[in-house]
Amino acid sequence: MTESNRIEYKRELNDGLEKEIVAFLNYHDGGVIYIGIDKAGKVAGVRDADAVQLAVKDRIKNNIQPSAMGLFDVILEQRGGKQVIKVILASGPEKPYYLRKYGMSGKGCFMRLGSASEPMPSSMIEELFARRTRNSLTRIRSPRQDLTFAQLKIYYEEAGLALNDKFASNLELLTEEGAYNYAAYLLADENGNSTQVAKYAGEDRVDLIDSKEYGYCCLVKTCKRVLERLEDVENHVHTQITSRERINTPLWSPVALREAVINAIVHNNYCAELVPKFEIFNDRMEITSAAIIHPGKEQEDFFSGYSMPRNKTLMRVFKDLGMVEFLGSGMPRILKAYPREQFTFVSQFVRLSMPMDEAGRVGGQVTGQVTGQVTGQVAKLIAVLQVPMSRKEMMNTLGLRGRDNFEKLYLRPALSEGYIEYTLPDKPNSRLQQYRLTEKGRAALASSKPN
Missing domain, CATH: 3.30.950.30 (Schlafen, AAA domain)
Known part of the structure; x- marks a missing residue:
């Protein structure tokens, strides 16, 4: 060299x-x-x-x-x-x-x-x-000055760091006049910022299954909650047991997913009052962030990881908390799983489209085809429940860990819509309880199978 x-x-x-x-x-x-x-x-x-x-x-x-x-x-x-x-x-x-x-x-x-x-x-x-850039988070005055930072201090303590009385100045959360700036507003316990996670039944935005906002709190907490939803609830793991090994395949690369979510939140153009958006379809996830990346050298720098950090104060905080490793490390990790062709640059936005791993799709093509009739998590449950299973067996097969989310998003809707039923209907809370497809559920599954 x-x-x-x-x-x-x-x-x-x-x-x-x-x-x-x-x-x-x-x-x-x-x-x-x-x-x-x-x-x-x-x-x-x-x-x-x-x-x-x-x-x-x-x-x-x-x-x-x-x-x-x-x-x-x-x-x-x-x-x-x-x-x-x-x-x-x-x-x-x-x-x-x-x-x-x-x-x-x-x-x-x-x-x-x-x-x-x-x-x-x-x-x-x-x-x-x-x-010189004047329109930056550190130069814009916060719309509120009665800000508190209890949550941010907890995150720093958990990282083995402490915020002293001068933390606002040290973290560059003040304007030149000494007022809280917009970066402080985003990191405060309460603010007006939020981001959306939306889920659709098909491959377009016609049939919305679920939409939830995460935010109005410290941006670090917002990021963690979005990651929790996408990593723990949505990124199902398909398990294939062979004669030699057990193969676990998630829908999306966990490393790339985490880096993409954090990148979208940290580098979003909050100055334009735009927020990141996370959308899940039955064949992909789209992560959209507000940013202008011009064709040519700017895009090359973006992919190489050399692009200018838009929000350096947020970048520093996320690095302090160990959520970002070092400058330029995120993009190479994303590109290992998803090529640059999966990125789209339009108007004021950058969008990453992450296709689902075919091996990781629960039930393979059956899930996608059943989705057209049933929608969402219920379709995935129907696709795996070809033999009676207990609650724990279903969660393991679907790669889920949170019981509350499983019952809310999968089990109860499938029961209420009549696609599955108890094997012991008189003892719904029995430790021997299992679940099986009803005639309606079997018909939906049969109609989805290729001829």
Whole structure:
């Protein structure tokens, strides 16, 4: 490996670190700095890696303006048996970035030219400053100032961190005037923000089965509740037992699903008062987030993970809580399961369409065909209940863990609609109770089977 427009080597931590960081923050692709590798690409390693990591974070926090918090990661790597520090930098949304002690001048502003960091011309500094993003969450005043953050503090405590009396300032939840900003509003215990999870019977939006809003609370809690619904309730696991092994196949890649949900929530354009949307059809899931990604280089940067974090304050909080690993890590994980062709860029939105895994569909094609007659979870239950089963057996076959959700969404509707019945109708609560298809249920199942 050699130095390039996105890679810089430093044999050791020295006084030139901030200059390189500023140049990458001002560069449209961001960049990576390796400490412990010399200019020839030879690994020298670093001593006391923990101290070096802390020093790098401290210098970025205190020596660079505007704040770069949420735009960088400092990671320890092993190269040839030696420890190397990797500093990942995203392109910043508030260019020009500069060295605090020199201000917004030729001595303080730098840009990346090839593999070098050069002083920025005064004309470019003025142009960038004139275009600087003002419409960001940190600059928009919260519509409410009576905000509380009990839930956020609990999440930080659970992560082994503590929020002191200055947390609002440290997390950049205040405007320049000292009022709570819109990022604070989204992270507060109560707000007007919500996101929707909708479920449809077919492959279009005609027959809505279920629609639920999650939100009006701390955005972290909203994200966790959406993940809980999609991971634990909707992402059913199909189990195939062979002579050699037990094969469990979910409807969607759990890793990609989690990354896609978090990406949609963290990077959504809340400034436009738009919210993410999650829609489940009988053949796919669609995750839609508000964002404008132009064709060409912007889309290439988006897929490579180099795109500019829209909401750096939210990104930082989600990283603090361990919900995001490091900058640029989410998109490669998604692309391992779903190719870029599954993304659609339209108007002000980005949409990811995640097709269901055929092997993971409960009952294979039968489920999809029964859905046309019965709809939703009831169809899936009918598809597996070809022999009498207990409640536990049905849940295991469907890959479900929550008893309350199973009874609410599957069992009770199937019973009330007359598709299934008790094997012991006089003893509904018996520990020996099982469930079987009624004549109506068998007819629905039979009509769905191919000739």
